[in-house]
Amino acid sequence: MTPRTALVTGASSGIGRSTAQLLADRGYRVVGTSRDPGKIAAGDRIPNVEYLPLEVGDPDSMRACLVAVGKVDVLVNNAGESQCGPIEEIPAAAIERLFTVNVLGPVQLMQLVLPEMRANRFGRVVMVGSMLASFPVAFRSSYVASKAALRGFTSAARAELQPYGVSLTTVEPGSINTGLSQRRTKYLAQSSPYRSAFDTVLSALDRRESRGIPPEKVAATIVRAVESDRPRSLYAVGSRAPLAFAVRRVLTDGGVSRLANAQHDYHPRRVLRASRGAAPS
C-alpha cells in the first residue's frame, strides 16, 4: 500500500521536528518544511523526512511547496511565531506579521489541501494552537488572539468537512521545552511603564517552558489525533492540561484570568499598589 503523505510545517526544530520524526517512524511519507532547509543542522535532520522550503503566509511559497509535495493526506500546521509585549507597545506591523504566520498562512494552506482531501474522502488537518488561547495571560495578547483565531477557524469549519471523512483538529500545547523562549519576539518601549511586570511575566514564561514537557509528548498527541477514526476537535497536552481544563469549567472568566496570570507571577492588584505614589507616565 502507498504510505499516506504528511506535510509538517516548521519541522526544523521543536514540536514540528518531533512530529515529523514520529510520523516517519510510523511509516508515513513525511515532508517537513523550514524557511531555509539548507540551514537545518545535520544532527537535526531526520532520515526519511524530505525537506522543502516554506514561508508560511507567502502564497507563492505555499503553492510551490504543495506542488512539490503532491497529494497531502495529513497536514500538521505547526510553524508559528511566539510574540509578547504590552498591548500599547506592540507595533501594528508586528501584529500583522504574527497573524499572517500564525493564522492566515495556516488557514490558507488548509484551504489549498482541502479540495483534494474532500475528493479522496480522507484527510487530517491538525492546527498547533496553544493552551494560552484557553488561559490568556497578560503581555501575550497578540499571541493568545492568534491561537484563539486559529482554533476558531478549525472548530467552526470542522463540521463542514466531517461528512467527507476529513477531520480538523486543534492541539493546544502547554509549556513545552523546545527552546522557544530564545526565539520569542519581544516588544517593550525603552521607558515602558510595564517593564517590571513584563520582565516578571517573561521570567515566569521562560521558567515554565524550561521545566515543560518534551516535544515528543506533543508529537504523540498530534499523531493520536491523526490516527484516530474520530479525532476530537480539541486536544491539550502539557501544563497539567486535564486538571487545568477541569478547573476552567468551574471558574468564571475572571477566575480563569486570575489563575492564569497568577501562574505567571502577574497580580494586577500588586501592580496597582506598587504604582500608587509613582509618577504617572
Ligand SMILES: NC(=O)c1ccc[n+]([C@@H]2O[C@H](COP(=O)([O-])OP(=O)(O)OC[C@H]3O[C@@H](n4cnc5c(N)ncnc54)[C@H](OP(=O)(O)O)[C@@H]3O)[C@@H](O)[C@H]2O)c1
Ligand atoms: N514551545 C511551547 O511551549 C509551545 C507552547 C504552545 C504552543 N506552541 C506552538 O507550537 C508550535 C511549534 O513551536 P516550537 O516550540 O516547536 O517552536 P520552534 O522550535 O521555534 O519551531 C518553530 C518552527 O516554525 C518554523 N517557522 C517559524 N516562522 C516561520 C515562518 N514565517 N514560515 C515558515 N516556518 C516558520 C521554524 O522553522 P525555520 O526557522 O526553520 O523556518 C520552526 O521549525 C508553534 O506554533 C508554537 O506557537 C509552542
